[in-house]
Amino acid sequence: MLVDNMQNDLHPVLQRLLEEGYRLAAALPVFALALLVVWLAWRVGGWLSRRKTFARISKDNPFVRELARTTTRWVVLLIGILVALEIMDATALVGAVLGTAGVLGVALGFAFKDILENYLAGILMSVRQVFTPRDHVVIDGNEGIVVSMSSRATILMTLDGNHLRLPNALVFRGVTLNYTRNPNRRFTFDVGIGVDEDLVLAQQLGVDELKQVDGVLETPPPRAFINALGESSVQVTFHGWVDQRSHDFLRVRSEAIRRTKLAMESADMDMPEPIYRVQISERKEKPAHEARAAREKMAREDASLQPTIDTRADADLSAQIDIDKRVNASENLLHPEAPRE
Structure with a gap:
């Protein structure tokens, strides 16, 4: 049952x-x-x-x-x-x-918001590139030479030779200053001249000296203008242009400052320090033509004694970047012939 x-x-x-x-x-x-x-x-x-x-x-x-x-x-x-x-x-x-x-x-x-944001930013920047490898850039306050760009980050080599890794989202949103896009770059420096000096003559002396510096372009020409009137001096600003493809910007600027200073000193120009001084002796002024002849003679004598300063562009960082690319081979979304903004 x-x-x-x-x-x-x-x-x-x-x-x-x-x-x-x-x-x-x-x-x-x-x-x-x-x-x-x-x-x-x-x-x-x-x-x-x-x-x-x-x-x-x-x-x-x-x-x-x-x-x-x-x-x-x-x-x-x-x-x-x-x-x-x-x-x-x-x-x-x-x-x-x-x-x-x-x-x-x-x-x-x-x-994965941050990862996706960096990934999408890498895609957009690789399609329309704002810089190419070896460009000298300042991105959101970070300065260096562009090494490569991956799907997540942009790699810079700082001027000290260190690797700087920036998220692509930061690069995409940040303000980018590209020194390499236009090879011609202007340098500026100021010289304080005594208030009793001939300012037009000081400007002409500095401009003439800048024209003789190796690396300073003839076009646009060097220029000088009076910038400010201080308590004990008049500030004269000098401008000059450098082709960064052939000469180093900092070296040319350094040589320009050095030679302008020597020219002012050779012309017996007063370049007062930012302190108060009591002038005890009174300088006897020479006629203008005698003073100019004396300055030109001293400039010729000084030119024969001055050492030759090398202002050509160096390849210190370029050599280090080449070594890094050989040792750390990785994807690079940047290409020199890709479309650029």
């Missing part, structure tokens, strides 16, 4: 399992077809991603080229998955998958 009751209880269960088995067996061809569609989508996506079209579109930007290939491969695969789900009549599952993907995308966006 008990055995008969157990058989009666198990019969519906066995019948249900048998029906599900038949249904699964009937669905196997459809499931196999769906898997075939997914496999074909993966193969087609891989084939499309290897086409030479991507190489021609972004030949100067390996990062954008790889991003386009990966995006193409996964978009084709996603289309294949959606078609496979439609074949299996799983439209409700399609909506659930899309909804889950949307929620997951929002969650990941908040969780």
Whole structure:
């Protein structure tokens, strides 16, 4: 009696399992077809991603080229998955998958906000580059020579030879000063002249001396103007231009200051210090033509004794950057021939 009751209880269960088995067996061809569609989508996506079209579109930007290939491969695969789900009549599952993907995308966006921001900034800067390798830049107050740019950060080498890693988001948002974009760069320095001196003559002396400095361009020409009237001196500002491709900016400026100072001293110009002094002796003024002749004679004598100062551009940091690229080979999204803003 008990055995008969157990058989009666198990019969519906066995019948249900048998029906599900038949249904699964009937669905196997459809499931196999769906898997075939997914496999074909993966193969087609891989084939499309290897086409030479991507190489021609972004030949100067390996990062954008790889991003386009990966995006193409996964978009084709996603289309294949959606078609496979439609074949299996799983439209409700399609909506659930899309909804889950949307929620997951929002969650990941908040969780990895900084990483995604740096990644997107790297993409935008690699497409329209604001600088190229070896450019001398100041980014948000950070000065250095551009070494490379990855998908997350921009690498600078400071003028002290140290590596500086800046997040791409900071570089994208920050203010960038590029000294290399225009090779001609102007230097400026001030000289204090006594209030009793001939200021026009002081300006002319300084400009004439700047024209003789190796590395100072003839066009635009050096200039001088009176900038301010101090308590014990008049401030004269001198300007000169340097071609940074052939000469070092700081060396040319240094030599310009040195030679201007010597010219003023040779002309017996008063360059008062920022202190109060009591003049006990009275200087006897010479006629203008005699004073000019004496200054020119002293300048010629001093020129023969002055050492030759090398103002040419050096390659100290360039050599270090070359060594770094050989030792630490990594991706670089910057290319000298890429489009620039």
